[in-house]
Amino acid sequence: MCWVCEKYGNKGEKWYLNPENYARRLYKVRKEGKEAAGSDADPQSAGMGAGVVAELVKARISGNLEWEEEIKREALEHAYQTHFGQVVTLDEYLQILDIAYPLAKMTCGCRRVQRGMPDDENFTCMGIGPGMYKWERWPETYRGGVEFVTPEEAKEWALMNHKEGRVQTVDVFGTPYIGGLCQCEYPGCVAVRNRIDYDFKFLLKGHTVAKVDREKCTGCKSCLGRCQFKALNLEVYTSKAYVDMDQCFGCGLCVTACPTNAIELFDRENMPGLAENW
Amino acid sequence: MIAEIGIDYNLCKDPLGCRKCLSVCPSVIFVCGPTKIWKGRETDPSEYRIAGRYFDKCSGCGDCVKVCPTGAIKVEFLPREQLAQQFRIERAAQLKERNS
């Protein structure tokens, strides 16, 4: 169990399977006036959890570790109380689609920010909860509009996304309320990218870890290319898949690509060496 | 060396409409974000801005400069130590202000 489960899980249940964390009644109505007149935004902060990245880059270049740690500590303290994400497995994602309501497909902010993808080619985010009824009020947030879907449609879409190779995550908007289900990748997703490139833990690892059964692996390479976290490659000299378990986020994308079931997801908490590695 | 990426916003007026640099960069260095958020309407295209947020990862390949139709992008390289020194001074000023 990660710290979020300890705080917001229901008796040993994972926090994102606890219906209470979807039960936000109404988003706080933001103060009129300021936004109506147009409030300032920092283009450098665009994308999921990117507010301090420009600063992190400077700390990195200056080689000042203490500065870098301070930026992360302060930013994450705030993020964990307001807005962060965690990787979930496909099974968990499907379970969530039975808990969360309403469900609406919307454009992915990160890929707009980093690749300028037009909204109509980029409906890869799923917004959930009463906030979805507010898209007309905040058209910039919901650029391109929203498309409400039934749980069945959402599941079909989730399966398609998994097949295509997108990592699935839950995203909190006002801890502990989950307001988004994302389909992400490196480097298109700002949260994934900042975690991999700058070790900025806005995005937490999932509750599982993939392990290769070296007896079963035939070296067919079908799993290669599935990992968005730089945790998977081929051990060429033995011709077996290699998962860096320390680096694995437990998304399960490699698992479903394997024709011989040679990769399996294990509970992180049952791996003493990885149990605290979020 | 580290890239210094400059964008001339007098030349780059509709970055989301153009988005050529965002799309071409092999290292995904650029981001494009709004400078304003409005209630009840989307941000004007002219209020979007390109920034080289991940400039520490720029290879200097020059593709963005080549592809930019308005000539708005400038990529120059500085010695890492020179930039490091500049950022250390910024940090020192920040700490000084905090402690005063």
Ligand code: SF4
């Ligand atoms: S789907 Fe992923 S990449 Fe897109 S907005 Fe959500 S977190 Fe960002």
Ligand code: SF4
């Ligand atoms: S190794 Fe497999 S489970 Fe782990 S992060 Fe990569 S694709 Fe996901």
Ligand code: SF4
């Ligand atoms: S897909 Fe399965 S059998 Fe093929 S290389 Fe990967 S782990 Fe091994």
Ligand code: SF4
């Ligand atoms: S020079 Fe190449 S790597 Fe650097 S920003 Fe331009 S396109 Fe990207």
Ligand code: SF4
């Ligand atoms: S290619 Fe040039 S004009 Fe086009 S968005 Fe980039 S900087 Fe602006």
